[in-house]
Amino acid sequence: MNEKFIFAGFGGQGVMLMGQLITYAGMFEDLEVSWLPSYGPEMRGGTANCSVIVSDKAVASPVISFDATTAVVMNLPSMDKFEQEVEKGGKLFVNSSLIERKSEREDIDVYYINANEVANELGNAKAANMVMLGAILEVTKVVTPESVLKALAKIFGTAKAHLIPLNEEALKRGAELVK
Amino acid sequence: MAKVLMKGNEAIGAAAINAGCRYFFGYPITPQNELPEYMSRELPKVGGVFVQAESEVAAINMVYGAAGSGVRVMTSSSSPGIALKQEGISYIAGAELPAVIVNIVRGGPGLGSIQPSQSDYNQSTRGGGDGDYHLLVYAPANIQEMVDLLQEAFDKADFYRNPVMVMGDGMIGQMMEPVEFKERPEVDLPPKDWAATGTEGKRKPNVINSLFLKPEELEDHNIRLTEKYDAMKKNEQQWETYNMEKPEIICVAYGTTARIVKSAIDTLKAEGIEIGLIRPILVWPFPEKAFVELPETAKMFLSVEMSMGQMIDDIKIVNQGRLPVEFYGRSGGMIPSPDGVVQKIRALLGGAK
Numbered sequence: 301m302n303e304k305f306i307f308a309g310f311g312g313q314g315v316m317l318m319g320q321l322i323t324y325a326g327m328f329e330d331l332e333v334s335w336l337p338s339y340g341p342e343m344r345g346g347t348a349n350c351s352v353i354v355s356d357k358a359v360a361s362p363v364i365s366f367d368a369t370t371a372v373v374m375n376l377p378s379m380d381k382f383e384q385e386v387e388k389g390g391k392l393f394v395n396s397s398l399i400e401r402k403s404e405r406e407d408i409d410v411y412y413i414n415a416n417e418v419a420n421e422l423g424n425a426k427a428a429n430m431v432m433l434g435a436i437l438e439v440t441k442v443v444t445p446e447s448v449l450k451a452l453a454k455i456f457g458t459a460k461a462h463l464i465p466l467n468e469e470a471l472k473r474g475a476e477l478v479k
Numbered sequence: 480m481a482k483v484l485m486k487g488n489e490a491i492g493a494a495a496i497n498a499g500c501r502y503f504f505g506y507p508i509t510p511q512n513e514l515p516e517y518m519s520r521e522l523p524k525v526g527g528v529f530v531q532a533e534s535e536v537a538a539i540n541m542v543y544g545a546a547g548s549g550v551r552v553m554t555s556s557s558s559p560g561i562a563l564k565q566e567g568i569s570y571i572a573g574a575e576l577p578a579v580i581v582n583i584v585r586g587g588p589g590l591g592s593i594q595p596s597q598s599d600y601n602q603s604t605r606g607g608g609d610g611d612y613h614l615l616v617y618a619p620a621n622i623q624e625m626v627d628l629l630q631e632a633f634d635k636a637d638f639y640r641n642p643v644m645v646m647g648d649g650m651i652g653q654m655m656e657p658v659e660f661k662e663r664p665e666v667d668l669p670p671k672d673w674a675a676t677g678t679e680g681k682r683k684p685n686v687i688n689s690l691f692l693k694p695e696e697l698e699d700h701n702i703r704l705t706e707k708y709d710a711m712k713k714n715e716q717q718w719e720t721y722n723m724e725k726p727e728i729i730c731v732a733y734g735t736t737a738r739i740v741k742s743a744i745d746t747l748k749a750e751g752i753e754i755g756l757i758r759p760i761l762v763w764p765f766p767e768k769a770f771v772e773l774p775e776t777a778k779m780f781l782s783v784e785m786s787m788g789q790m791i792d793d794i795k796i797v798n799q800g801r802l803p804v805e806f807y808g809r810s811g812g813m814i815p816s817p818d819g820v821v822q823k824i825r826a827l828l829g830g831a832k
Binding site: 320323324327333334335336337339340359360361362363365366367 | 482484509510593594649650653654655656657735738739741742745814816817818
């Protein structure tokens with residue numbers, strides 16, 4: 301296994317967290333992992349993205365360059381930027397709540413997930429990233445949802461522990477969308 | 480201890496505290512800000528002191544003062560900030576004090592960019608301040624190695640009474656990887672009987688100084704320092720080799736760039752093309768021992784850097800004219816891709832036939 305994920309969206313959509321959760325979960329499952337964020341002067345209010353590698357071999361380069369196995373785009377500028385970075389036969393997860401256009405790629409599998417709408421139905425718009433993550437885990441099987449929840453508990457700590465059931469539900473709803 | 484997932488900059492801070500560092504003086508600059516932030520939060524918990532200085536020059540002189548009292552002290556910055564610190568680094572080397580300086584390199588010259596780069600190779604390996612001095616310069620390639628070497632850096636600084644630099648780049652500072660803090664063996668180090676800790680009226684004062692007005696005395700001092708640097712060259716070379724059984728080309732790369740080269744090597748190996756790698760773990764002293772015996776299959780060296788070819792000179796020195804030395808690099812914050820390295824190697828091999 302050598303999965304290369306790009307997560308992209310605008311600041312506040314939780315794209316960095318999505319990447320970190322898969323990275324943590326991979327570590328819990330004794331896989332080799334790396335998480336590399338984009339950083340720059342344009343971050344505030346602008347686009348954010350991170351590259352995550354989950355592999356059964358030591359991660360050589362943490363950089364993903366037009367060879368992503370999976371790209372996750374949460375808004376239109378991210379779709380425009382990263383749609384072409386998915387390698388042939390790879391996967392693209394599109395947040396169809398915010399992105400109206402369809403992918404131009406015919407050589408990859410595209411999944412349209414109305415993440416914001418489902419999150420709103422759950423009563424918390426912020427959970428859109430977890431709905432998306434649920435779909436990603438169901439399709440890619442890169443790590444188990446149990447490991448992701450373990451990672452979430454670690455990141456949330458006791459202060460935000462009460463949010464875990466909501467996030468768990470969001471993961472399930474996301475998975476159901478692609479079953 | 481179990482593995483934890485940590486950002487490079489924070490892992491450096493944790494490793495420093497693990498190594499007994501209790502004093503940190505710094506001034507903010509991207510892409511290393513998580514490190515002083517971590518120290519400001521964590522040092523008070525272990526009885527240490529964090530000061531955000533008014534400038535880089537002030538910070539390095541606080542390091543100078545703290546080092547003179549014999550404590551373990553560290554500062555960090557990024558390229559233009561390290562340039563500002565060179566005066567103090569030279570003084571620390573001249574006064575023979577231990578200190579650890581972390582440089583999370585960004586693009587230059589001048590203010591440059593905030594993106595990853597390796598264009599401080601010359602600044603780090605050739606000095607940067609005045610006078611005849613050298614730093615041990617570690618260049619780890621991943622966060623685990625960063626943690627291990629950072630702890631070693633404090634021991635070496637104490638052992639040699641010399642400033643030690645740990646050089647990463649924006650990528651290793653910002654990325655997260657699993658890291659394990661291993662139990663470290665106690666290193667036998669000489670007592671710090673030179674430190675200015677107060678005489679209590681029982682001994683002559685220890686003087687921390689880099690001023691020698693008599694030429695004879697300064698020359699003697701320079702000769703003694705050079706003997707120390709010769710000992711470092713003899714004892715401190717570290718390197719890793721990769722796929723060096725029968726390479727057509729030997730790549731030389733350090734830090735995160737070496738990881739990118741490894742990806743390229745794996746891709747080419749799958750096609751039956753054998754490419755090797757020599758990765759300096761310290762860039763000063765340069766690992767000349769790694770270049771003494773070369774595989775007969777090797778046709779050339781390829782220096783791969785995130786700069787415009789600053790390491791080429793060192794490769795040429797240890798190569799001693801045996802093989803051509805080629806170069807592939809990106810700069811300004813552009814990161815070489817494994818595919819870019821692959822294409823360069825293909826072009827070189829195509830040209831050689």
